[in-house]
Amino acid sequence: MADQGERPEGEENTRRGDTGLPGAGDEGPGHEDTGSENAGREGAGSVGKKVGVLAGPGDGRRAGTHRRAISTREFTEGVSAGDRTVLSRAITLVESNAAAHFAQAREVLASLLPRAGRSLRVGVTGPPGAGKSTFIDTLGTRLIARGHRVAVAAVDPSSTISGGSILGDKTRMERLANEPRAFVRPSPSGGILGGVARKTRETILVLEAAGYDVILVETVGVGQSETAVHSMVDFFLLMLIPGAGDELQGIKRGILELADAVLVNKADGDTRAAAELARSQYDMALHYLRPSETGAPARAYAASSLTGEGIDECWAVMEATAAHARETGAFERRRREQERQWMHQLIRERMEEDFRGHPAVAALLPELERGVTEGTISATEAAMRLLRAYRPAGGPMFPGDDG
Numbered sequence: 001m002a003d004q005g006e007r008p009e010g011e012e013n014t015r016r017g018d019t020g021l022p023g024a025g026d027e028g029p030g031h032e033d034t035g036s037e038n039a040g041r042e043g044a045g046s047v048g049k050k051v052g053v054l055a056g057p058g059d060g061r062r063a064g065t066h067r068r069a070i071s072t073r074e075f076t077e078g079v080s081a082g083d084r085t086v087l088s089r090a091i092t093l094v095e096s097n098a099a100a101h102f103a104q105a106r107e108v109l110a111s112l113l114p115r116a117g118r119s120l121r122v123g124v125t126g127p128p129g130a131g132k133s134t135f136i137d138t139l140g141t142r143l144i145a146r147g148h149r150v151a152v153a154a155v156d157p158s159s160t161i162s163g164g165s166i167l168g169d170k171t172r173m174e175r176l177a178n179e180p181r182a183f184v185r186p187s188p189s190g191g192i193l194g195g196v197a198r199k200t201r202e203t204i205l206v207l208e209a210a211g212y213d214v215i216l217v218e219t220v221g222v223g224q225s226e227t228a229v230h231s232m233v234d235f236f237l238l239m240l241i242p243g244a245g246d247e248l249q250g251i252k253r254g255i256l257e258l259a260d261a262v263l264v265n266k267a268d269g270d271t272r273a274a275a276e277l278a279r280s281q282y283d284m285a286l287h288y289l290r291p292s293e294t295g296a297p298a299r300a301y302a303a304s305s306l307t308g309e310g311i312d313e314c315w316a317v318m319e320a321t322a323a324h325a326r327e328t329g330a331f332e333r334r335r336r337e338q339e340r341q342w343m344h345q346l347i348r349e350r351m352e353e354d355f356r357g358h359p360a361v362a363a364l365l366p367e368l369e370r371g372v373t374e375g376t377i378s379a380t381e382a383a384m385r386l387l388r389a390y391r392p393a394g395g396p397m398f399p400g401d402d403g
């Protein structure tokens with residue numbers, strides 16, 4: 001675990017910010033955060049005081065709620081000092097989709113990067129209602145008692161569709177949200193899943209630079225979000241519940257293969273025996289899958305996030321797995337590989353966007369798509385025409401293509 005001696009100052013703020021849904025997400029750092037982080041508005045650090053005072057010229061959309069812009073240097077210093085107000089605005093900056101914020105977000109990220117990376121990143125995924133938030137609340141509170149600084153982020157596929165947020169309602173992380181040494185960040189909203197995942201990824205870096213040494217990332221396992229989370233964490237915990245009928249609860253088998261551990265939650269009261277049974281079944285299933293990338297074979301455990309039983313043991317597994325992976329070098333390799341894949345992902349997304357946004361492509365695409373589905377033109381021919389339209393002077397697009 002990261003050295004606790006590195007903890008920054010400025011964490012004497014204890015009151016909780018207003019709960020409430022996260023802001024529109026795209027408003028950027030020129031706007032006051034709506035207090036959606038715990039204690040986000042009560043930053044006590046010096047930069048927070050300075051910049052929290054309000055209110056520059058009206059450069060935004062909601063009159064009366066703007067603070068003055070923060071310089072890149074103030075962002076860097078404030079975040080590094082653990083100033084919660086600046087931290088919260090820095091995250092808003094990197095989450096912003098506004099073109100105007102992009103350059104500064106890059107600068108801030110670049111300057112924070114040397115301080116980032118020193119945490120254990122844990123992804124918690126599972127079906128809706130499995131108890132992920134309750135687990136994070138219980139585990140996070142215990143970790144804080146042990147001297148850790150804990151931050152919670154989310155990859156929220158639902159925000160893409162409904163504008164809702166899995167961490168928007170933090171009532172299930174009440175204890176953690178009230179901890180001055182914890183930071184609960186609601187999930188970013190808006191955009192496609194790739195974009196939302198990018199935001200969470202960069203949010204993690206900012207949180208690390210602020211000195212949080214355990215980052216817990218929650219996501220509902222409903223599709224691609226699990227893979228997105230897996231690609232940004234050191235330990236991927238799959239949470240399941242007993243007695244939900246279907247053996248794998250709609251969780252695809254591929255996800256089980258990604259898991260560094262399975263935790264069967266709600267091993268208490270009436271469901272305790274069923275949880276134990278499910279645990280042994282998942283343990284068996286995992287046994288037949290290859291060992292996880294961290295080198296240690298993945299196992300299944302049972303716990304109750306409600307009573308706390310089994311939670312310390314679960315953390316012990318994560319710590320031991322991480323420690324072992326650090327020793328063997330697998331930890332660092334996994335992170336490097338994630339970065340490499342992430343780079344390619346960003347390139348793919350950006351290129352595709354550029355391609356689809358090209359006027360000639362946009363004009364041709366519907367017709368050619370129809371032709372391909374109707375079988376009147378081959379996919380290769382259609383692709384070649386589109387690529388030529390995209391890059392008319394770009395030379396041959398396919399081997400043997402002479403334009």
Ligand SMILES: Nc1nc2c(ncn2[C@@H]2O[C@H](COP(=O)(O)OP(=O)(O)OP(=O)(O)O)[C@@H](O)[C@H]2O)c(=O)[nH]1
Pocket residue numbers: 126127128129130131132133134135166172220265266267268269303304305306307
């Ligand atoms: N009996 C029991 N109930 C639990 C446990 N953990 C969570 N719950 C309950 O399960 C319900 C869902 O808990 P959450 O923590 O919100 O679950 P979640 O997985 O975060 O849910 P979503 O974010 O909506 O997908 C709540 O009513 C919790 O009180 C547990 O260990 N035992």
Ligand SMILES: [Mg+2]
Pocket residue numbers: 132133134166218
């Ligand atoms: Mg939840």
